[in-house]
Amino acid sequence: MRVCVVGTGYVGLTTGVSLAFLGHQVTCVDLDQEKVDMLRGGRCPIYEPGMEELLAEAAPNLTFTTSYAEGIPGADVVFVAVQTPSAPDGSPDLRYLRSAAESVAQNLDHNFTVVVNKSTVPIGSGNWVDAILRDSFAGRADRPEKCEFSVASNPEFLREGNAIHDTLFPDRIVIGSDNPRALEVLNHLYRPLINQTFTPPSFSPRPDDTTAVPLVSTDLASAELIKYAANAFLALKISYVNEIGQLAGKVGADITEVARGIGLDQRIGSRFLEPGVGWGGSCFGKDTKALIATASEYKYDMPIVQAARDVNQRQREIAVERLQSELRILKGRKIGLLGVAFKPNTDDLRDSPALDIAGLLIARGARVKLHDPIAGDRFRREYPDMAPHLSDTLDGVFDDCDAIVLVTKWAQYLELDWSKFVGLMRTPIVLDGRNVLDGERMTRLGFKYLSMAG
Ligand code: UGA
Numbered sequence: 408m409r410v411c412v413v414g415t416g417y418v419g420l421t422t423g424v425s426l427a428f429l430g431h432q433v434t435c436v437d438l439d440q441e442k443v444d445m446l447r448g449g450r451c452p453i454y455e456p457g458m459e460e461l462l463a464e465a466a467p468n469l470t471f472t473t474s475y476a477e478g479i480p481g482a483d484v485v486f487v488a489v490q491t492p493s494a495p496d497g498s499p500d501l502r503y504l505r506s507a508a509e510s511v512a513q514n515l516d517h518n519f520t521v522v523v524n525k526s527t528v529p530i531g532s533g534n535w536v537d538a539i540l541r542d543s544f545a546g547r548a549d550r551p552e553k554c555e556f557s558v559a560s561n562p563e564f565l566r567e568g569n570a571i572h573d574t575l576f577p578d579r580i581v582i583g584s585d586n587p588r589a590l591e592v593l594n595h596l597y598r599p600l601i602n603q604t605f606t607p608p609s610f611s612p613r614p615d616d617t618t619a620v621p622l623v624s625t626d627l628a629s630a631e632l633i634k635y636a637a638n639a640f641l642a643l644k645i646s647y648v649n650e651i652g653q654l655a656g657k658v659g660a661d662i663t664e665v666a667r668g669i670g671l672d673q674r675i676g677s678r679f680l681e682p683g684v685g686w687g688g689s690c691f692g693k694d695t696k697a698l699i700a701t702a703s704e705y706k707y708d709m710p711i712v713q714a715a716r717d718v719n720q721r722q723r724e725i726a727v728e729r730l731q732s733e734l735r736i737l738k739g740r741k742i743g744l745l746g747v748a749f750k751p752n753t754d755d756l757r758d759s760p761a762l763d764i765a766g767l768l769i770a771r772g773a774r775v776k777l778h779d780p781i782a783g784d785r786f787r788r789e790y791p792d793m794a795p796h797l798s799d800t801l802d803g804v805f806d807d808c809d810a811i812v813l814v815t816k817w818a819q820y821l822e823l824d825w826s827k828f829v830g831l832m833r834t835p836i837v838l839d840g841r842n843v844l845d846g847e848r849m850t851r852l853g854f855k856y857l858s859m860a861g
Contacts, residue, residue: 408432408596411478412486413507415442415471417453417689417755418525418563419488421570424458427465428608429599434470434478446471454754454781457571457610464608479514484596486561487511487536488525493693498700499529508536512543520556521589525563527634527694529701533558533583533627559584559593560627562634567688568752571611575600581623583630590624597622635698639712642691644679646718649859652682652842653725656860663842683859684814684840685722687749687758692716722859723763727771729838729857730810738772741833743804746815747779747786747797754782756789760840761814765796776804780819802831810836816843829853 408431412423415437427433437443442452449466451458462469472478479485489507491499504526511522522540524533537558544550560583565573580600582593599605601620607613623633652662662682670677686692695712702709731737749759756762765775776798779786787794798804805811805828813820821843829835829852837849838857849856 408483408592409481410434410484410486410596411436411482412488412525413437413475413478413511414487414489414503414526415439415446415452416488416490417455417567417570418565419486420446420451420453420458421455421565421574422486422488422525422563424461424465424469425571425574426596427468428461429605430468431596432468433465434472434482436472436475436478438473440473443471443473454752455570456568456752457608460610461571461608475510475514479511479520480516482517482520483592484521484523485511486523486525488563491526491528491693493696496700499527499693499697501528501532501535504528504532504536505539508539509543512540513547515540515544515554515556516551518553518555519588519592520554521559521584521592522556523559523561523593524631525561527562527638527690527697528560528631529697530628530631530635531701533560533631557584557586557589558627559586559589560630560634561593562630562637564634564637567755568750571608575605575607575611576603576614576617577620579621579623581625581630581633583625583627583633585627594622594624635694635701638690638694639698639715641679642686642695642719643711643715645681645686645691646715648680648682649685649722650718652860656858662858662860682842683722683816684726684760684764684812685719687760687763688755689757691719692758720763723760723767725859726760726764726812726838726840727767729859729861730768730812730836731771733836733855733857734809734834737768739774740809741774741776741807742768743776743778743798743808743811745778745804745811745813745820746817747777748782748815748817751815751817754779754785756782756786759815762790762793764812764814764840765793776808778804779815780817801828805831808832809834810838812838812840813844814840816841825849825854826852 410431410433412419412435415435423433423435445452487507489503494500584590655662666680670680699709744761747761768775775796777796836855846856
């Protein structure tokens with residue numbers, strides 16, 4: 408099938424490259440010439456393991472362009488995957504989506520095109536995009552006679568850092584439209600994924616237990632709500648384990664044991680029960696906020712989702728409190744933060760716990776040094792004012808340091824020879840912000856080990 412993807416961020420790029428890998432003819436449109444040039448040269452503008460390899464394998468079926476006129480005409484499916492940043496009131500800013508929809512409508516010419524909202528958009532946006540497409544299309548002097556289109560929603564469930572695996576071997580595929588013909592087209596598009604008939608790339612083998620992928624084919628509003636409800640639930644699960652973790656610390660229970668003990672109940676499940684400084688990234692914060700904003704339009708409160716957000720913020724504060732109660736005075740202390748990316752295997756800094764914790768520490772007069780194995784360059788570009796706080800070496804962080812906080816679960820930190828660094832510190836305190844270090848071993852090495860749970 409012929410596919411056009413508008414926007415080459417995480418979601419758009421992964422969608423485009425994966426569909427091309429599966430054998431569809433894909434054109435990716437992005438207005439950013441620099442990005443398009445990079446992609447044409449086989450280089451990936453984002454840090455995502457395996458993406459450049461998949462790009463190379465899918466190259467014969469892939470075109471990158473800045474021109475809608477090259478991508479939209481003749482496409483059976485157009486994915487719109489542009490950014491939807493949060494506006495100050497928490498609702499997503501849909502400016503880019505509007506202008507992308509208008510440009511799509513100006514170039515449609517096929518007898519039936521499905522326009523898919525791939526960006527996470529508020530419930531009801533499908534209808535809104537449909538109205539924009541129709542208005543913009545009706546305003547065209549050159550509009551072709553035999554041209555029909557329909558809007559569908561096809562939410563994305565990939566995790567950054569695992570984007571290719573999550574796209575090729577998803578737990579489910581959700582498609583939503585009020586037009587049965589659009590659902591049929593998408594069903595056809597995703598057949599190779601649903602039936603798992605493709606040969607996986609060597610770097611992302613098919614998990615042993617993969618069978619046919621369930622397809623949820625539903626109406627537009629339900630598909631849109633599924634995305635928000637799934638992300639809010641995952642966010643809630645993490646906040647829940649963090650809330651229990653604090654109580655565990657108070658009553659003398661071990662949160663690792665508690666999480667294992669409850670997670671083995673298959674109704675609960677063990678994933679997303681890792682306690683720590685809380686969630687970050689571009690999705691959970693934005694989506695929980697947007698869900699609450701949508702509900703408030705209907706004069707409806709969502710206290711559970713709000714609580715997940717509050718608990719998450721509190722975890723950042725608890726990290727700083729733990730340091731303060733140990734060091735007594737934070738003013739003038741040097742605190743090292745290991746990890747700036749919001750999670751391992753990405754250089755994404757959006758809503759990163761490290762940035763929140765650094766901000767809280769600086770506000771209390773501490774001197775902060777940050778380190779990240781991958782996200783350093785991006786940090787310098789996106790936070791030039793904070794750049795002096797970054798250290799390229801671990802020695803620069805540990806040297807004369809009063810406390811270290813492990814913020815991001817990078818493998819490099821887990822495998823670190825911590826014994827080499829203990830002597831560099833002024834006071835060898837380590838706060839395990841991800842609950843992943845062996846506390847007894849750290850104590851044997853001479854560290855004062857602090858857990859988030861207290
Ligand atoms: C999340 C969802 O997991 C995806 O399914 C969804 O498609 C995506 O949002 C999206 O809406 O685009 P992502 O933000 O890439 O994916 O990252 P996650 O792996 O979900 O991690 C989010 C945050 O939660 C990270 O800061 C991570 O460190 C934290 N986390 C995760 C925990 O603190 N504990 C856990 O047990 C799991």
